[in-house]
Amino acid sequence: MASIEVRALDDSLSFGAEVTGVTSAVLKDESVRAQLAQLFEDRGVIVFRGVEPTAEMQVEISKVFGPLKEHPVSSVERADAEKLTGVIAIGTGPHMGVVEIGGQKLQTWQPWHFDHAYNNELNRAGVLRSLAIASDGGLTGFADGVQIYRDMDPAIRAKAEGISPLYNLDLRYTEQRFGLPDTFRVVRHHESKLHEMTAGDPCSIHPILWTRPDGEKVFHMTPYGCRGIEGDRSDAAFELLAEIWDEAMRVIKPYHHQWHTTDMVIWDNWRVLHEACGCPEGQERVVHRTTIKGDYGLGRFEERSAAGQVA
Ligand SMILES: [Fe+2]
Secondary structure, three states, rough: OOOOOEEEEEOOOOEEEEOOOOOHHHHHHHHHHHHHHHHHHHOEEEEEEEOOOHHHHHHEEEEEEEEEOOOOOOOOOOOOOOOOOOOOEOOOOOOOEEEEEEEEEEEEEEEEOOOOOOOOOOOEEEEEEEEOOOOOOOOEEEEEEHHHHHOOHHHHHHHHHOOEEEEEEOOOOOHOOOOOOOOOEEEEOOOHHHHHHHHOOOOOOOOOOEEEOOOOEEEEOOOOEEEEOEOOOOHHHHHHHHHHHHHHHOOOOOEEOOOOOOOEEEOOOOOOEEEEEEOOOOOOOOEEEEEEEEOOOOEEEEOOOOOOEEO
């Protein structure tokens, strides 16, 4: 029988596993597939080490965890539209924005977030692979919403109960109302028309807290593309969101992945937040991502009256 090796990613963390021994042949074994699916459910993040660095292998590993999903934004670059469904490319280039944090200019930086927040449906997972690795930086961070919930001050956590933020595809940092580092500034905007193309579209709504089938509560929120709280876009709403977010960031215990080309990482998009730490301007970084279909069933879009007003 085929076997894989499983260990904790880091003994001090509440989440994450590292798996070696995954090959195309090993993945034909139904018991291995079931073991990996359960490990993903239990640990939220799996780092696969020493896997064949191909798009085909990325798709094969991804399909262990569910069917693939096409990215909901048609303008997002596809890695190989002819051959493979659902592999998107994210890379450095002149189209990429530049931000400055602590005096350092960075490309490919993204704050803590979950994917498809702007959508009503939340994909089950993403699988990342790094094809070009920045020689300095380029790390991807992962953080467990179960751990964050457990460790938050109960008084602030109580304020998040029943609150559902609004999200859209205006991802310009100049429009982000909270959750940016104190030393942050935009040097060059990302070349994107998404905010114009989607202006006027209803926002999505996702609860800050939700409960997994195993009874664990999850903190699940992002300042990225956040447009307020359902029914409240006032300054006070943003102050409350910032207070809740700052508390989550106070207690967060993340894992930061340093990439090798033979790594692949899957994360549970309903439980785990992720961030891109960025790399110095001028360095090349290319990652490919697959998206695994599914839904946690708690997201929805704002409803509008016949006059187009948000209800
Ligand atoms: Fe992401």
